[in-house]
Amino acid sequence: MTNSERASGGQSPQPVVSLEHARKSFGDTTVLHDISLAVSPGEVVAIIGPSGGGKSTLLRCLTLLERLDGGNLSYGDLVVARDGSYGEKSMLAAARSSFGLVFQNYNLFPHFTVLRNVMDAPICVQRRDRSEVEAEARSLLAKMGLEGCEEKVPCQLSGGQQQRASIARALAMHPKIMYFDEPTSALDPELTAEVLRVIKELAAENMTMVIVTHEMSFAREVADRVVFMDGGVIVEQGTAEQVIEHPREARTQAFLAQRNV
Amino acid sequence: MDILTMTGMLAEGFLISLQIFALTLVGSLPLGMLVAFARMSRIKPLALLARFYISVMRGTPLMLQMFAIYFVPYYVFGIGLTTDSKWYATIVAFIVNYAAYFAEIYRSGIQSIPRGQHEAAEVLGYSRTQTFVRIVLPQVVKRIMPAMTNEVITLVKDTSLAFSIGVIEMFTVAKQLVASQVSMLPFAIAAAFYWIFNLLVDAIAGRIERKLSYYHD
Numbered sequence: 001m002t003n004s005e006r007a008s009g010g011q012s013p014q015p016v017v018s019l020e021h022a023r024k025s026f027g028d029t030t031v032l033h034d035i036s037l038a039v040s041p042g043e044v045v046a047i048i049g050p051s052g053g054g055k056s057t058l059l060r061c062l063t064l065l066e067r068l069d070g071g072n073l074s075y076g077d078l079v080v081a082r083d084g085s086y087g088e089k090s091m092l093a094a095a096r097s098s099f100g101l102v103f104q105n106y107n108l109f110p111h112f113t114v115l116r117n118v119m120d121a122p123i124c125v126q127r128r129d130r131s132e133v134e135a136e137a138r139s140l141l142a143k144m145g146l147e148g149c150e151e152k153v154p155c156q157l158s159g160g161q162q163q164r165a166s167i168a169r170a171l172a173m174h175p176k177i178m179y180f181d182e183p184t185s186a187l188d189p190e191l192t193a194e195v196l197r198v199i200k201e202l203a204a205e206n207m208t209m210v211i212v213t214h215e216m217s218f219a220r221e222v223a224d225r226v227v228f229m230d231g232g233v234i235v236e237q238g239t240a241e242q243v244i245e246h247p248r249e250a251r252t253q254a255f256l257a258q259r260n261v
Numbered sequence: 262m263d264i265l266t267m268t269g270m271l272a273e274g275f276l277i278s279l280q281i282f283a284l285t286l287v288g289s290l291p292l293g294m295l296v297a298f299a300r301m302s303r304i305k306p307l308a309l310l311a312r313f314y315i316s317v318m319r320g321t322p323l324m325l326q327m328f329a330i331y332f333v334p335y336y337v338f339g340i341g342l343t344t345d346s347k348w349y350a351t352i353v354a355f356i357v358n359y360a361a362y363f364a365e366i367y368r369s370g371i372q373s374i375p376r377g378q379h380e381a382a383e384v385l386g387y388s389r390t391q392t393f394v395r396i397v398l399p400q401v402v403k404r405i406m407p408a409m410t411n412e413v414i415t416l417v418k419d420t421s422l423a424f425s426i427g428v429i430e431m432f433t434v435a436k437q438l439v440a441s442q443v444s445m446l447p448f449a450i451a452a453a454f455y456w457i458f459n460l461l462v463d464a465i466a467g468r469i470e471r472k473l474s475y476y477h478d
Contacts, residue, residue, distance in 0.1 A: 101381075111400055125387055
């Protein structure tokens with residue numbers, strides 16, 4: 001499909017990210033079997049499912065931390081991978097700048113202050129103006145409820161604060177889509193709530209997001225679409241209502257029953 | 262000969278020891294980084310070569326390495342032996358030997374940085390060089406400080422090995438004084454020089470460690 005066809009053809013807007021027939025194995029173990037997923041602008045997708053079901057690998061492939069063995073991946077007009085073969089470095093860099101990733105264990109840079117964690121990549125990767133970046137970083141941190149933590153280092157923050165700082169770090173790069181890899185799995189319930197509140201605020205601002213989560217009530221509340229993955233396939237997907245309240249597939253039912261939903 | 266005269270002569274020798282010490286650090290600290298990179302390289306022959314280098318440097322006495330570097334140019338290329346060539350052989354031997362030890366310390370530090378740090382940097386778009394310089398290296402420095410201090414303190418004392426090849430550093434002077442004065446006192450004074458200098462090394466290392474203790478991970 002050419003650009004003009006894309007512009008004139010579709011009724012629905014071009015997806016922010018589009019994954020088609022993705023395959024990925026580690027050695028003899030196939031982790032992703034023929035996964036297709038497209039995310040529209042403003043959409044919030046929650047991915048749920050048992051551990052080892054391929055959720056994290058899917059996110060790692062979408063964020064280019066792992067390479068697909070087969071299938072296509074594109075960000076907007078950028079074709080990152082076609083039939084499992086990846087484009088050149090500069091194109092991958094361009095694709096990378098269109099998403100942000102929030103890790104389960106934050107992965108803040110421990111030797112930088114919170115403010116520098118947020119400012120460093122915009123300044124040294126995107127080469128943006130320092131004072132402009134600093135103003136934005138401060139307001140992002142304030143929005144994350146981290147006023148007064150700017151000059152602290154990550155080890156002085158609670159887990160919830162660190163996770164919110166890492167969300168600010170990702171947002172400072174102006175991503176078109178945000179990925180969250182079990183953002184609250186390392187947090188106790190109290191700290192989980194403050195992180196989830198921040199993510200809900202982003203959803204209210206129409207941020208496009210894909211969230212791998214074990215928090216069913218959160219997924220139900222925030223997600224436009226819930227995807228249930230198990231055994232490296234998308235078993236079923238639909239609205240939260242459809243998938244969490246009225247799952248059709250036996251595997252989904254079993255998973256949700258186990259989690260007392 | 263009184264103590265003051267002996268101390269003065271030893272101090273003069275110690276200046277030579279300090280030169281060996283300083284030149285070795287200036288050469289081996291960066292060379293060790295190159296060796297560490299080679300050792301971790303995905304290019305198999307390069308990694309193997311670095312392993313071999315480290316194995317030989319750590320597995321044979323520094324004293325023999327000095328002799329080898331001193332005599333090989335003479336036997337192989339027929340280059341004449343001079344006082345200058347003795348000095349250069351000593352410095353080169355110290356540099357290549359210490360680079361091997363530093364390389365392994367660097368490698369231990371670099372490999373101890375969690376993968377998540379690299380991944381976070383990669384997703385944020387940092388280049389490999391930026392990731393190393395801005396994210397990895399500062400954390401490595403903190404982690405390897407105790408091991409580096411150990412090695413630097415050892416180097417201070419190892420400078421005395423230059424005596425074996427005939428470089429007139431402090432230990433050589435001490436030995437000559439012990440023989441001529443029939444007294445163990447020069448050895449005691451030399452020991453004091455080494456020790457006091459190492460107290461200084463230790464204090465500086467302590468300062469650096471305290472400076473880096475503003476965070477933990």
